[in-house]
Amino acid sequence: MVAARRIVAVVALAVACASALTGCSEAGWIGDTGSKEGAPGAKKTDPAPAPRSAVRLIGDGSTADTGPQPRRPRPQRLEPGRKPPQFVVFSWDGAGEDGQRLFSHFRKVARANNATMTYFLSGVYMLPEEKRELYLPPRHAPGSSDIGFNDIQGIKDTVAQLRGAWLEGNEIGTHFNGHFCGSGGGVGEWSVEEWKSEIDQAKAFLKSWKTNTGAREGVPLPFDYDKELIGARTPCLEGQQNFMRAARDLGFRYDTSGVGSQVWPRKTEGLWDIPMQLVPVPGRAFETLTMDYNFYVNQSGARAGAPAMHRHWGDQFRDGLLHGFERAYRGNRAPLIIGNHFESWNGGAYMRAVEQTIERVCTRSEVRCVSFRQLVDWLDAQDPEVLDRLRTLKVGQAPAKGWGAFLADGPAPAPKGVPGAPAAGR
Template sequence: MATHRRNTACVLIAAVCATSLAGCGFGADGSGDTTGRQKVKEVPAPGSAMRLIGDGSTAYTGAQPNLPKPRRLEPGDRPPQFVVFSWDGAGEDSQKLFSHFREVAKRNDATMTYFLSGVYLLPEEKRNLYRPPQHSPGRSDIGFNDAQGIADTVRQLRLAWLEGNEIGTHFNGHFCGAGGVGEWSVEEWKDEIAQAKRFVKSWKTNSETDDAAPLPFDYEKELIGARTPCLEGQENFTRAAADLGFRYDSSGVNDQVWPERKNGLWDVSLQLVPFPGHDFEQLAMDYNFMVNQSGTTTQGDPTKHRLWGDQMRDGLLSGFYRAYDGNRAPLIIGNHFESWNGGTYMRAIEEVVEEVCTKKDVRCVSFRQLVDWLDAQEPGTLKKLRALKVGEAPKGGWASYLATDPPPTPKGVPGAPAREE
């Protein structure tokens, strides 16, 4: 029953997304913190390093500020509790939720991943520049943008990156169901990705903007991961993404266990968490909570709004503590900038950020920071972490579980194998 509900939710998300535009450190610092927390000064990249790219929509400005260097766990260390807050179709509209959650993140020592929809940097009058696979030119199930919306979104993207957040992609037209992304070939996915990059790299030309500052990053290098619309089309997308040098995918559904590589990419799927008041678990995403509370009606019974938000908050917190006190698997959460059911899910997410992100050993990070950390670890350490089941704390504690294997017993001492001549 739970699986059926999840699949239904994924299929229906396109209809809801169409109603809305938008749809930390862990390096060693010598402080004695075995998880390696490191504070980084918030300063922009030096202007002398700037090199404009193409029409000046983007620029190389040096290494990303506030992106700490990951540290390999030492034998016996307790792993950090990572939490990733990610946003599908990130854009700034009249709700100003992008700017709001940037401030929420800064107040709580967090960074996040913003999956930008490329068509949010394409003006309505230039819609025919988008040629979606298996659809007519200029078609998009989430619309396009206007000059003010593009300017506001670019500003938020610029500030978010300078603060250490990640800019991923949610692609473009958000097509689900028949003819949608689930039916696209590998080559069609590559074309969609190329268009998403192009809209970011040419937003000035397309919006006829000359005097605005560029986005301070090279999107060809910045873009390393994505989440597909409605969590569809993952198989062919990951094949295309691996060919293009992506490092992770967050388009699947998984339990709260440590990530592993699939098709060359880190699989950092959305996860199932407890659903208060129900006998099945729920995908850790605002839409999926909503569809199991008010159906596809985005503004259901007002008398239940607080209850529904509390259910999402408490479900995410239950998942958090299950990992925090158990296997320490990263908690992966997905959201949209939306006002469904009176904005109750936005309240829930903010309350979760405020409760968990400043706790001891907790790192609220972007996917980029998470996969940087995973890449820095010993394969044997990751294998041990992946052996732990949902909520399973290691028997004997972390110090013994992640200790190095004992050296072989010297020959000639009690218990040693007989000497061979």
């Protein structure tokens, strides 16, 4: 993660624009499938403007409560007989800006294709190497980590990307801190209380980046991380059970650390359980997870492979994702969940594949490329009976008599307090 040299990401403060809040909150943004664009509203070709000033600085001023997130759409209940949108969630494990500059690159890709995403930040990327002993990992010595800490310039660059991403409507989640996997103190062995400690520290490192870098005059992140942080993906998809128990106690709303199929999600332990999904590996007789690392393992054993194979492997990853997309889009419309890393494995084959997938699916009719937060907002706004009905559809299975008949009954009245849900009788 830590690069020897980094270019400073320049982020200017601009006048807050009220239309940034209203232009992308049109009724039906997530509920209406009649639009031919991936996300109606303001175009995402330019970065969102920053607020003129913080509403409320938090702690040392590393973060601030600036009010509602710009460009966060308003969920709507499905109308009777309407086909659900095809949701696609692109997410990034261990998000941070380093010398590859992939964070800033994929922000541009998202804006150009009407997409928002979820960035799972690793907390140690907000902690300078010289202050690594501030991290007290469960079952490991202080300052231990299986991934690198950062340098001050790298932290500043990451802060700039986090700020811009949030202002553009993206979500900032967590990938925790030290990324400990396997036996001997890995996250799969952690207790509920140890998970809570890890989460508290991940929050603390982001909320004190100014103190830890000495950048007292830096522009704060424009969100309250205690409110922003509602979901996560665990390292190596391990330790989910105890993490979910800790997350429920801390007010999280979802987890995406499981392994599953392309079916509609349900709640477990009070959280939306939205697993990584299995999709076909083109030309092979098995399926694997919708993540760059899993294709990397199956293609070259998680080692640098022959350069002559790079294009083929990238195309295979892209086509596997597209196959999964098409069978959901033409079938049960279950959300497609895609997870990746900012990496350059096999010559950048997987990053090229993800970019091509974004370009091919996010502007399709009835498709919504959203963050996990936006997806769970939509799920929470739906009639539970409609969601139960959607869960009866198997992988790739479209309703036998069409969506109009399958979802013909009117939804139950929206419970009070559901965000964006229409009033009863509407």
